[in-house]
């Protein structure tokens with residue numbers, strides 16, 4: 001990895017993220033225009049990737065202030081950087097964490113699913129699906145270092161990891177709170193939760209839109225370990241060190257055996273899932289609910 005070189009990601013690809021993904025897969029780069037990305041950190045504007053001091057480990061830090069909402073850009077950069085890590089065979093494990101104080105991720109960016117047109121909803125949902133599929137089926141060992149609030153899509157992202165370490169701060173909460181917004185978590189969100197905490201606990205958590213404080217999240221199995229806030233990342237790294245002792249091929253095949261049936265559920269009907277999302281989110285009643293929720297969030301300060 002070069003230490004100082006700067007590469008440029010083409011502006012057109014930022015505007016058309018799927019073109020950019022394809023271009024990235026082909027190793028295509030444009031020499032002029034676009035966004036500067038330092039290969040020193042391997043990352044991009046909203047997703048920093050730094051090699052950890054332990055060999056084979058990287059830390060992926062989300063930096064999309066103020067709340068790390070999962071905008072189209074963040075989702076795209078996440079997938080691109082994950083792909084780069086997977087292609088670079090020196091990396092075996094990644095810690096996912098946040099640069100936004102007190103917030104891991106606020107979940108889906110509500111401005112992406114509110115007041116836009118059907119084509120945008122379809123493009124956005126495809127990006128959400130892609131994020132989930134890539135993380136959920138990743139051959140890398142993924143550990144979430146949850147250093148703040150972790151609702152909805154943020155929780156989903158952490159649930160794709162192999163292990164979750166959360167800051168033991170009662171101000172933070174984690175869960176799939178979609179029903180509180182008047183929306184319904186899709187079947188693959190539900191499946192991911194069921195695979196983590198079981199059917200009965202998921203049924204209750206999903207219907208009530210529960211956001212669990214850390215102690216309850218640990219009890220229900222939504223996170224694996226609580227530590228003081230300043231030890232979240234170091235603990236995640238030491239967990240990874242333990243997982244690294246397992247031979248990769250055996251662990252990867254096992255992970256795939258456990259997760260593939262769930263991922264196949266979406267892979268078999270991606271287009272149908274996009275259509276369902278677009279028609280659901282475009283309903284007037286749903287748009288009204290989302291607008292009211294956003295307005296409440298914005299009023300909090302006033």
Ligand SMILES: CCCC/C=C\CC(=O)SCCNC(=O)CCNC(=O)[C@H](O)C(C)(C)COP(=O)(O)OP(=O)(O)OC[C@H]1O[C@@H](n2cnc3c(N)ncnc32)[C@H](O)[C@@H]1OP(=O)(O)O
Pocket residue numbers: 066067069103105106107108109110111149151152153154177178181183184185186277280281294297298299300301
């Ligand atoms: C079929 C549909 C399926 C959909 C599936 C998935 C659902 C989702 O993921 S929807 C998103 C659900 N997310 C939430 O409910 C979290 C909402 N946010 C919060 O609870 C708080 O913001 C949070 C605890 C994360 C942080 O609190 P604070 O530190 O107090 O920050 P503020 O609340 O003041 O927020 C700052 C700023 O950010 C805007 N914001 C917050 N969340 C989002 C979001 N998810 N998307 C877009 N924007 C968000 C908030 O409105 C504030 O904006 P300004 O007022 O303009 O500064």
